Amino acid sequence: MKKIVSLVPLLLLIMLTGLKAQNVDNRNSFAIRYIASNYQWPLEDVSTLNLDEFTAGFEAEYFHTLNNILDLSFPLRVASAQLPQNATGDPTRQALNIGLDALLNLNIYKGKNFRPRLFAGVGGLMENSERLTLDIPLGLGLDFRLAKSTFLSTTAAYHLNNNDFRDHLQAGIGLRIMIGEDPNKVPEVADRDGDGIPDATDLCPDKAGTAALNGCPDRDGDGVADGSDNCPDVPGTLKLMGCPDTDNDGIADKDDKCPNEVGPASNDGCPVTDRDGDGVADVDDLCPDEAGSAATKGCPDRDGDGVPDKDDACPNQPGTPANGGCPDSDNDGLVDRLDACPNLAGPIENKGCPEIAQTDREVLAEAVQAIEFETGSATLRQESYAVLDKVVDILQRYAGYKVRIGGHTDSIGSSSDNLNLSKRRAKACYDYLLSKGINATRMSHEGYGESQPIGDNRYAPGREKNRRVEFDVYIE
Structure with missing residues (x-):
C-alpha cells in the first residue's frame, strides 16, 4: 500500500497540469501491447526496482468510448510470471x-497528440x-x-x-x-429521398414529402402526414386524424356503425331505436324484439x-x-333439478344426498338377523x-334414499315353499314400513328363498344366518 501511495503525487501533478478536454476523436479503439510484470517489487523497498525480476507477456485491450471524459476498456493479457x-x-x-479486466478510464486531457489517462x-x-x-x-x-488513427500506447499499473x-x-x-468513423468529421448535407429537404431536418428522410409536413408524404392530400393519418388513402380532417366523417356527427366513418346516419357516440354513431320499447336501445339490446330490462x-x-x-x-x-x-x-x-335430496345438503358424488352415518349402517346390518318371525x-x-321402527327412523331421516327389502330362508323344506315363505316375509316387512308412513314409491320387496345362503345349511349356526331379511338402502 505504501508503494501505491507514492504514485499519488505523480497522478495529481498530471491532473493539475492537464488542459481542458477537447472534443477530439471520440472513437472506439483497440490496443496491442508488450507487457512486463514484477511480482517481487511489492516485497522489496519502493526504491528498489530490479529489471531482472520482470517477466514478459502480451496484452490486447478494447476501448469503448462512453463520453469525452470516460472510456470503458477490457484488457486481456497472457504473461509468464515468477x-x-x-x-x-x-x-x-x-x-x-x-x-481479464474491466477498466474505467478517466481521460485527464484528450488532446490531439497527447492523451494521459487514469484507470x-x-x-x-x-x-x-x-x-x-x-x-x-x-x-x-x-x-x-504517431499517425491519423494510431497512437503509441504506454501503461503503468499496480x-x-x-x-x-x-x-x-x-x-x-x-x-x-x-476504429470507426470520426464523430467530429463535418458531415455532408444529405437528402436521401431527394425531396429538397436535408435529412437533418427531414422527419421522413427515406420517403419524399413536402416542406409543409417537414418532408413527410401525404398520399391523400388532406394535410395530415401519412405517418399520423389513420386513413392515409382517404381525405379526411385534421380533427379526426385524417379520416372522413360523411354524416358530420363527429365520429370517423371507420368507427361509425351508421356512417350515413347521424347518431351519438354513445350509440356508435347510430340513431337510437328501441323496437320492443323496453328502454334498452336496439344496438345494446340482446333481445331487441322481446321486452326485458x-x-x-x-x-x-x-x-x-x-x-x-334464453x-x-x-x-x-329463481x-x-x-x-x-x-x-x-x-x-x-x-x-x-339434479339433486336427489334437494332439501338436505350432501356431496355431489352422492347425488346431493347426505352420506348414511356409520351408526345408521350398523343398525341396518343388525336388523338383518334381528327381525324374527313365527316358525x-x-x-x-x-x-x-x-x-x-329403527329402519323407519333411518328412512325418514334420509328422505332421498330408497330401500330394497329381500327375504331369505335356510334349505330346510322344499325350495318352492322356501321361496314363497321368503317373499311373504319380505312383504310383511314392506307392509309394516308402509303402515309407518314410508311411501311405497321408495320401497320394493322380493324373496330369494334358499338361493343366496351366507352360512352353511348343514349346521344350525349357518341355517340361522341364512334365515334373514336384508334392507338395501340406496340412491337412485
Missing part, C-alpha cells in the same frame, strides 16, 4: 498467468489454469499520436490481488488504433333471478347465475317391531 511463495520472495514458482477496475487472474484470483488494477496510461504475495507491478508499451341487457327474465330466460336452465324458478339460473335449496353445489310363517314377532 510467483513468490513467501514474504521474502524466495523461492519463486514459474507460472503462466491469464487475466481503475476489477478483473480475474488465472494461474496455470489452476486457480482464479480477484485482481484490482490501478494505473496510468500515456498515449502519443495490481492488488486477494491472494497472498500476488500483488504486482505491470508496465506495457504498444499501439492503440482508433337493462339488468339483463334487454332480454326477458320470467323468474326475476337476473339470468335471462340462458336460464330453470326459467320459471336461481343464481352460478347455477345457470337454477335453485339450489340446500346450497350443496348441486341444483335442485314357518310370515307373522312378525312382537320384538321385531322395535327393530323395524
